[in-house]
Every structure is written in C-alpha cells, then in structure tokens.
Amino acid sequence: MKLSQGVEWSAHSAVVLAGVPPGTVLSGADLAEFHGISESYLLKHLQVLVRAGILASVPGPRGGFRLARSPDGVTLLDIVRAIDGPEPAFRCTEIRMRGPAALAPSAYRLPCLIHAAMGRAEVAWRAQLASVTLTSLAVALAGSNPSAVEKAVPWLQEHVRETRQP
Amino acid sequence: MKLSQGVEWSAHSAVVLAGVPPGTVLSGADLAEFHGISESYLLKHLQVLVRAGILASVPGPRGGFRLARSPDGVTLLDIVRAIDGPEPAFRCTEIRMRGPAALAPSAYRLPCLIHAAMGRAEVAWRAQLASVTLTSLAVALAGSNPSAVEKAVPWLQEHVRETRQP
DNA sequence: GGAGTGATACTCGGATATCTGGTGTCCGAGTTTTCGCGG
DNA sequence: CCGCGAAAACTCGGACACCAGATATCCGAGTATCACTCC
Numbered sequence: 260m261k262l263s264q265g266v267e268w269s270a271h272s273a274v275v276l277a278g279v280p281p282g283t284v285l286s287g288a289d290l291a292e293f294h295g296i297s298e299s300y301l302l303k304h305l306q307v308l309v310r311a312g313i314l315a316s317v318p319g320p321r322g323g324f325r326l327a328r329s330p331d332g333v334t335l336l337d338i339v340r341a342i343d344g345p346e347p348a349f350r351c352t353e354i355r356m357r358g359p360a361a362l363a364p365s366a367y368r369l370p371c372l373i374h375a376a377m378g379r380a381e382v383a384w385r386a387q388l389a390s391v392t393l394t395s396l397a398v399a400l401a402g403s404n405p406s407a408v409e410k411a412v413p414w415l416q417e418h419v420r421e422t423r424q425p
Numbered sequence: 426m427k428l429s430q431g432v433e434w435s436a437h438s439a440v441v442l443a444g445v446p447p448g449t450v451l452s453g454a455d456l457a458e459f460h461g462i463s464e465s466y467l468l469k470h471l472q473v474l475v476r477a478g479i480l481a482s483v484p485g486p487r488g489g490f491r492l493a494r495s496p497d498g499v500t501l502l503d504i505v506r507a508i509d510g511p512e513p514a515f516r517c518t519e520i521r522m523r524g525p526a527a528l529a530p531s532a533y534r535l536p537c538l539i540h541a542a543m544g545r546a547e548v549a550w551r552a553q554l555a556s557v558t559l560t561s562l563a564v565a566l567a568g569s570n571p572s573a574v575e576k577a578v579p580w581l582q583e584h585v586r587e588t589r590q591p
Numbered sequence: 592g593g594a595g596t597g598a599t600a601c602t603c604g605g606a607t608a609t610c611t612g613g614t615g616t617c618c619g620a621g622t623t624t625t626c627g628c629g630g
Numbered sequence: 631c632c633g634c635g636a637a638a639a640c641t642c643g644g645a646c647a648c649c650a651g652a653t654a655t656c657c658g659a660g661t662a663t664c665a666c667t668c669c
Contacts, residue, residue: 260505261612262426262514262543263652270539271520286602295523299655306604319661320601335542339426348428354437357461360577369569372562373436376501377428380553387546396538403535411526427651429613452641465616472643485622486640 265304265342268296272305273313273338274400277330277393278411279419284323289418293411304342311341321420330397336388349377431470431508434462438471439479439504440566443496443559444577445585450489455584459577470508477507487586496563502554515543 272290279285287305291298305324308314315327326333351374356367401408438456445451453471457464471490474480481493492499517540522533567574 260426260428260509260514261652262516264516264518265652266515267518267520267539274539288602293524293526294520295527296520297654300653302603303605303654309603316603317661318601318603318659320599320663322602322661324603335539335546343426348426349432350428350430352430352433354433354460354462355573358459360459360573360580361461362573362576366570366572372565372569373433373440373501376554376557376562380501380550383553384546384550387549388542391542396542399538403538404532406532407521407526407528410528414526427613431613454641463615466614468642469615469644475642482642483622484620484640484642486624488622488641490642 260348262339263342265300265307266339268294268301269304269308269338269342270335272301272324273308273326273333273393274396275411275415276314276324276326277333277397278408279325279415282422283419284317284325284422285415285419286323290324293414293418308338308341311337313337313341317422321422323420325422326393330393333393334389335391335396336385339388347378347381349374349381351377426514428505429508431466431473432505434460434467435470435474435504435508436501438467438490439474439492439499439559440562441577441581442480442490442492443499443563444574445491445581448588449585450483450491450588451581451585452489456490459580459584474504474507477503479503479507483588487588489586491588492559496559499559500555501557501562502551505554513544513547515540515547517543 271294275290275293276285285293287302288298290305291301294301305314305316309316309324309327312327313333314324316322316324351371353367353371355361355371356364437460441456441459442451451459453468454464456471457467460467471480471482475482475490475493478493479499480490482488482490517537519533519537521527521537522530
C-alpha cells in the first residue's frame, strides 16, 4: 500500500491556499516554487483537485488557483480521495465462491469476513483523515511553528494576485 | 492507495491453514485449487509469508505449508505487513523545509502536521487490522456461514497431509 | 483624450514519453518416497 | 523374507519476462492585458 507523491504536494498546496486572503489566487508556478517542487507535475495534481471541486482555477494572465470552498469544508480525506481515487484499497475478488468446495452463490449473502475486516480498517483510516480540515491544519501550524508562518506570509503577499469578481 | 492482490490470497490461505489440524500441512497446489487461483503466483506469496515467520514450509514429497504459530498469534496486520511491506503508506519528503520561505532545518524539530495526521490515520488502520486474528476469523466464519465450513472440511480432510514429527 | 481593436503574453488543460513496482510464470535445489536388488 | 541403495518423483525456492499505474514533461487552448490606432 503506497500513497501517491501527489497527495503530499496537494495537501501542502491546499494548506497554503487556505492561508491566502479570499478573492486572491496563486499561480501553479508560485505554488511549485514555494515548495521547491516540479511545476509541471504539480499542475497535473492541481488540475485533478479542480476536477474534484476542491480547487477553482482562473485562466489567463494573473490567473491561478484558489480554494473552491471554505477551508473548514476541505478535509485531508477529500484530497486523498481526489488524488488517489475513491475506490477502497482492498479489492475483494470473492475467491471464497470459487474452487471445488464452493457452494451456490446464494449461500454467500453475508459479506466475506476478510473483506469486512479490511473495510472496518479503512473506515477507521478515513475517519481520521476526515477529522482534519485545512483550517485545523493552519491553526495548528500557527501554534506549533509560528516563525515558519511569519516567514511565509510576506512571500505569499508578494506573489498573491487579486482576481476580478464575476 | 491500493493493496496487492496477494494480500487477499494470503489471508484466505492463512484462514484455511488455521482450520487444519496441528501437525498437518497443505501443499501450495492444494491451497491454489481450493481457492481457484494460480498456483505459481500463490506460491510466491506463501514464500513471503514463510520468510516473515507466519507460515512454515515442509519440503519434499508430502510436503506443504502450515502455520508457524498459533492462530491466535497471527493477525491480519501481520499478513498485510508481510505482503505489502512494513513502510507506511504516506511518505513525507519534508517539502516544508524547501523553497524560498524555508527556515533553517533546526526550526523544524516538531513533525510535519500533514505527516502527523497521516500517521494517526495509519495507526487507526493498523489497530483495526491487528484486532483480527485468524482464530477470530475462523470462529466468525463458523457462525456466519456454517454450510460453507461443512463443505470445506471434507475436502480438506481429503487433501491434508500428516507430517513426520522432528 | 478616449474608445475600440488587434496582437501579445501568460495561465491552465490535456495529451504524450519514461520508469518503477506489482503481476504472472518458469525452471532448479532439496528431500522423501519407492522400487529393485542382493543377502 | 528383510535390509540396503540408488533412482525417481514431488515439493518448495528463487530467478526471469510482462504489464499497469505512477512519475515526469511538453505543447496547445483560452483569456486578460496592453499597446496602438482611429475618432
């Protein structure tokens, strides 16, 4: 089980976007430079987040990305599901219904126990991720590492862009 | 995030092996036939379980596999970690320490918050898997689908093999 | 001087190569069994 | 009939191709800006 690299990049980018004022955007190039990562590859992931309704994009010069909803309404689970896909990690192929000792399919109305156990584990995993919002991350960051925030804010103010209001 | 196919096969095979009497083994070919799956590929995973100390193998004619410890002592987490690897799903590359707004490394003694949140989620996931033992699975199966067990037992008795005692 | 208009520059968006890890299979090492032979 | 020995058969073990998905990048579509021209 391995999570895509894009999850980390997307989560950090979303936290940064949660920290810029409403009505402003950051370009993909700025987000990539801020984190010291590849711009092209980050764009690929940001586009996925846009398609998932987590970010909104503004095209053209002085365009960029912003959160599509309130930072309260975006959780780590949303980001993971957008990048990594919504399908569960464990795929039950129902091998219990195969082989020489199998019964008729009607005998397997109750779910496969291994499948069920895996499902419970994933529910617990998702519940933890769903309890973390961008707001909670930003607040915790301000509390745990205020100097990092103090250094990031001026840089962001230098690169943030006002957007015309539709 | 995607779990290997081998996790499902290994888990089912382990449950079957938990159901055969102590001092007996099942060959890889029998386990594969019982589940209707590829023998060669299942063997690959069974060997990993042997290396992880979950199964023990007996070579030569009338050889096969058996559990290396009591079914009480084998959890789903053990199997997942053996097949899928022990490293966590989320890999933090510390991008917070990069880019133009980064501070000196000494300013990042506290863990990355996104990393920490992902870690809590994985702990919850593993805790669920660790709470499921082969014994609990076997007991629950006997309760939820006794007819499947009744049909499987004769087949297994037909194919199980006594092992000489060292 | 102001408005209109065309060109321009900048941004996101999707299509395209590359590469690692899971998937699938095969042949060889090792051991037990078994068959044949001799006593 | 019994014991010994060698050959054979069966099993696991690891090494070898193949393929899907993640990784990484590039060029094109679309739009706001800006400069220039004309009124």
